[in-house]
Amino acid sequence: MSSPNETTVNGYTRKWWKEAIIYQIYPRSFKDSNGDGIGDLKGITSELDYIKTLGIDVIWLSPHFDSPNADNGYDIRDYRKVMTEFGSMDDCDELLEAVKERGMKIILDLVVNHTSDQHAWFVESDKAKNNTVRDVYIWAPPKSGREPNDWVSFFSGSAWKKDDATGEYYLHLFSEKQPDLNWENSKVRAEVYDLMKFWLDKGVDGFRMDVIPFISKHQTFPNFPDSYDGRPEFVYASGPKLHDYLQEMNREVLSKYDIMTVGEAFGVTLEQTPLLVDERRNELNMIFHFDVVRLDRGEGWRWKPWTLPDLKAIYSRFDRELDIHCWQTVFLSNHDNPRAVSHFGDDSPEFRVPSAKLLATMLLTLKGTPFIYQGDELGMTNYPFRKIEEFDDIEVRNAWRAEVVTKQVDPEEFLAHMLKTSRDHSRTPMQWNDSEDAGFTTARRPWLAVNPNCREVNARRAQADPDSVYKYFRQMISLRKKTPALVYGDYHDLDPINPTIFSYTRALGPDRYLIVLNFSRDEIAYTFPEDLKAKQVLLSNRKTSEENTTLANLRGWEARVYQAQ
Ligand code: NOJ
Secondary structure: OOOOOOOEEOOEEOOHHHHOOEEEEOHHHOOOOOOOOOOOHHHHHHOHHHHHHHOOOEEEEOOOEEOOOOOOOOOOOEEEEEOHHHOOHHHHHHHHHHHHHOOOEEEEEEOOOEOOOOOHHHHHHOOOOOOOOHHHEOEEOOEOOEOOOOOEOOOOOEOEEEOOOOOOEEEOOOOOOOOEEOOOOHHHHHHHHHHHHHHHHOOOOEEEEOOHHHOOOOOOOOOOOOOOOOOOHHHHOOOOOHHHHHHHHHHHOHHHOOOEEEEEOOOOOOOOHHHHHOHHHOOOOEEEOOOOOOOOEOOOOOEOOOOHHHHHHHHHHHHHHOOOOOOOEEEOOOOOOOOHHHHHOOOOOOOHHHHHHHHHHHHHHOOOEEEEEOOHHHOOOOOOOOOHHHOOOHHHHHHHHHHHOOOOOOHHHHHHHHHHHOHHHHOOOOOOOOOOOOOOOOOOOOOOOOOHHHHOOOHHHHHHOOOOHHHHHHHHHHHHHOOHHHHHOEEEEOOOOOOOEEEEEEEEOOEEEEEEEEOOOOOEEEEOOOOOOEEEEEEEOOOOOOOOOOEEEEOOOOEEEEEEO
8 A cells, every 4th residue: 555654645644444344244144163053263265265365364253252142242251252153162162273374364243232141240240239249240130120221222121120039120222131241340451351352362363342322321221212212222322431541441452452443333323423533532443333234224123224325314413523533434234233235225137237347336435444245245145034933033033022012013014124134144154155044054954044145145156256246346456455545545425316326526635536326227328527527437347448538338336446636
């Protein structure tokens, strides 16, 4: 990229994690090496060359710690042990080494807003009111014979669970098997910092921090405010001591290593973002903001339509509001959201490939560190769920019990929304080949059904096909890596209200790039703004020999990256 001595580019401090391409692995669904139907660490190690060849610099591993799996590993029983289904600590060390050998890095999922209810601390804390670890969690007496306040769990029902033995309630913002830790307690914080060091000393390169803005709670535990709009995350996030805790964590741990951090900032507004990521504040490097992936989300699990101008407005707002001291992430999916191509593209047989490539173009040319979720590099799609029994996710099952079984919501209506919003779409097994089990497992049944389109959509086929989504991702990644303007360059949306075309420039000094994306099935002749001339198509998802400098004749879901002047 630029010379090694140069410490800033376009005003931004150069950092490896700003230039990196990150790939998220959800271990349960990636690759099963021992035939038990569940992905594991050895499975990941066996496919590192596949990831490296794609051009990935950093792997984000979703939780691999010992867990009873109420929420697929986001309920941790022992932070220093590997989940039995995923293998052993030796397998983990082998994975870390194999990642390093290939010149890649790896970050872990730090889930410390809550633990599993089977964590040794909770087992003890739960026993009596006056024991020494009681205040490791958040306990409160009933209020007028009921829950301490009206907070709800993200997984349905109250956020408080009564313990009959002591008559007190404990707080769980997620399932009742995920009690919230009491960060007011300095012992809790010291233990978190310790376990972070345990993994950093093993050589991991940072953390993705699960729902980190929730760690500080208002100690009066007020009811929802009158302004509550059905989105509890905006009430739970950014408690009074959040920034003190993160600055302490930075002092005690993060500042001592050359690592990266990315906070899952559910419930954080754009205005609050610099408080977390402004480099002068010494908290986190980046956050995941949910405006894009939740653009089409109504209350809870409900879907609502979205428009391209709304999507574009989010990227522009971010660009306007975050200055050179802040850095962003770009992601279109993860293990909590539907598949990118089904969500923002067109997963019909005709347009799946071009639209997945268009999304790759967008992901890798926008401003911010790009995160690719496993399988999106193949254009994997949502799963055609038909009945509730096919879902695994605790969020879906609890919501069904709370709302459908109680006859508040019609089953058909619920399932129709789930076809758009369920987290299980992204959790179906990775599709490695065209066999019935997609080469994911040799077990009779994988833990979650394989998408039947694995016959066509799979890694081995994609690796052999020069026109595959995978090959396109590779090209796009390589273009981004050799083009500093795509990393550090200014962003400018050329046509914010156009309902089908997303066109923008990235510019760094004299280097200017024009990106034109047709978010529709229609053929569109798109004229560039007058002051802009396209010099050369650097990459397109549809073969083109067009040399027009002022206009692009785009086919359905066509994407082009031009060098411009
Ligand atoms: C966010 C994680 O991404 C999600 O999968 C999990 O259910 C919750 N946090 C609780 O840990």
